[in-house]
Amino acid sequence: MNLQEVFYGAEDLISPGLSACPGCAGELTMRTVMKIMGKNTILGVPPGCMAGAGVVGWNRLSGAKVPITIPLLDNTASMLAGIRRYYQSQGRNDVRVVAFAGDGATADAGFQALSGAAERGENIIYICYDNEGYMNTGFQRSGTSSKGSNTSTTPVGAMRKGKAQHKKDLPLLLAMHNAAYVATVSPAYVQDFVRKIEKAKEVTCGLAYIHVLSPCPTGWWFDPKDTIKLARLAVQTNFFPLYEYEDGRFYQTVSVKQAKPVQEFVSRLGKFKHLDQEAIADLQQWTDRRANLLQRLCAESPA
């Protein structure tokens, strides 16, 4: 599909009125993903902001035009694997089974189930919107919160300065599981985004994993109008590199010629407001190290 078909042609399969915050990148991503997936899809959205915003519905009403359910916080990949296995056994391979899960449901509570499903090669499409925390329950720390993040369980005070650990790298972990397809995407890089979701949609053997960095105005403390700007900056600073993994090979899909300093991204977010130069240098070093690792992984793969 070209961009116009996706964004102006395809039917919005999600209820038009969800109570996600204004400027939420998670809502944008979920709508876009479903426009690409189409009607022949079963959607699983575990507890988190999107479920909380009403996409699974309210009493006898549904929040989506496709079959949808709310798995547990910790079993999304297993539950969806069961659905998919049954459809495969019935010869209905055309029914796609898609997870749209937060980073908490993915990296923490649900990681065991996801790891098992990836290892077994369950043919589901798993999309993680990473807003770097448990937002629905009030902005608590998660395994993917960046170091220094001021969250409600890692608050800033006289003695402590936010989260003490660096972010868990989920897409790399999934690549190391030999998932059939792994990609990082950003709502700011639309062409790249659409191409990767379409690719994930066509995976017929094994698990497809998509990780989207999802700027969250409410939890990160920034003006909702800047959601896309920040998503773009995260890529331009190498804080969130865009790449994909397939057949044992890594490919950088959006190359950043002259990466901007991470400070440009970090300084715009309230949750990092307290960081001193040393803390920012630490984040820069972590960013460089990962960019370097990715570069080497990509260099091992033919262009």
Add this chain to the structure above:
Amino acid sequence: MTSTWISPTGDEGIYQIDTGKWRTFRPVINRDRCTNCKLCGYYCPVSSIKLSNQQQVHIDLSYCKGCAICATECPRGAIDMVREGEE
């Protein structure tokens, strides 16, 4: 399908919250500056930017939350945020 009250299911319609009521500012397209490049619609979190029969972008305000992403992303600065109740 009528309710059976056996399994908790939702199949009696679409649940929608009236998010259009949330707005304090509304986006207004300045037709003089808009080149109809359609970029704004790629970033609208609520899919409120649509094409008219004449293939012109327009903003359906029914569910627009007024986040102003479209105004920020428009490369021509063709979308103004106007306080609700003002012209």
Add this chain to the structure above:
Amino acid sequence: MPVVKALTGNESAAHGAALARPDLIAAYPITPQSSVVENLAQMLADGKLSCEMVEVESEHSAMSVIQGAALAGARTFTATSAQGLALMYEPYFRMSTLRLPMVMAVAGREMTSPETIWGGQQDTVSLREAGWIQFYVEDNQEILDTVIQGYKVAEHQGVLLPVNVCYDGFFLSHLTEGVEIPDQEQVDSFLPQYRPQHVILDPQRPMAVDPMTPGNLLMKYRRNHLEAMQTALRVIDEIDADFYRVFGRRYGGTIEEYRLEGADAVLVTIGSMTGAAREVVDLLRDQGKKVGLVKVRVLRPFPLKRIVRALRSAKAIGVVDRSVSFGWNSGALFQEVLAALGSQGMVMPAVSFIGGLGGADISNDHMLKALTTVLEVSANQAAEQETVWLD
């Protein structure tokens, strides 16, 4: 033609499950259950069974995979014990409250701590408020037959609930007995294909499963769930009778009454301990003593009316538990039976016996001690009784 084979309890469960033609099996190993699923895996490898088999990474995922498949319309099976069941708790509760029929075999095992791998009923008894139907069976033939009956009960349109078939770990799971394996065609005619009407995840019929539900509506679902449980009491008895007509075996439905004519002292048992109790009842009856036995085959839903009817002319009762009720200083079944009698205004001396925990045996001697105690109590009608430990 049905064939008789020497089967362990776990093999009996596996045969019962295979005969029910499940669409999907997902399970995780745990002693003493493991060989149920190993047997099914071998049948699959040998081409004797055709279904999806998911070798999940935990019991939590076993129940989750099954839940997904069941929501898509599958007939499913799993088996577990103790710690596995505990790990399942979150999706386990949800299986019943989503009203998804299935059968899960449980080779009962004591709950850790102290660290143990041996038999007991604490695992399933502790989960009797999770909305499942729970059968407790006595021997290997009953395991196989109850798995088949279980699907028919679970999928009954007035029931639509998941079923546990609980049998004592090691005592049955690893004990070999002669078991008649019914014909596939017979089972097929008894147990038709299942297609859910009340809930489905299918793009051809889009619906939300489990939208956010406010309390006043939630209560409506709970109330229906409770009513379905009551319907199940009748359905279980009917299906046991149907089963008898096709296969020539029956188990009394929700309870079995044994030699109750004119009995003054009655023992109430659950699970494999019933075998020893039968022998002791026979022994004492031979001596002219007025004793009898009630086997509780279904703990959930609780067969209140039938139990009350069975016990109404007893002068004293004793209840033997293979689990405890923390906080009551007695066995769990004991409390249930007392509640049933009390709800009908029946008061009689009753003794709680606890034995067989953590793999300990409940021997004929234990049962003799129990029944003799109840006989004494029936004679002297002493009202208050201490819990008796069969150790």
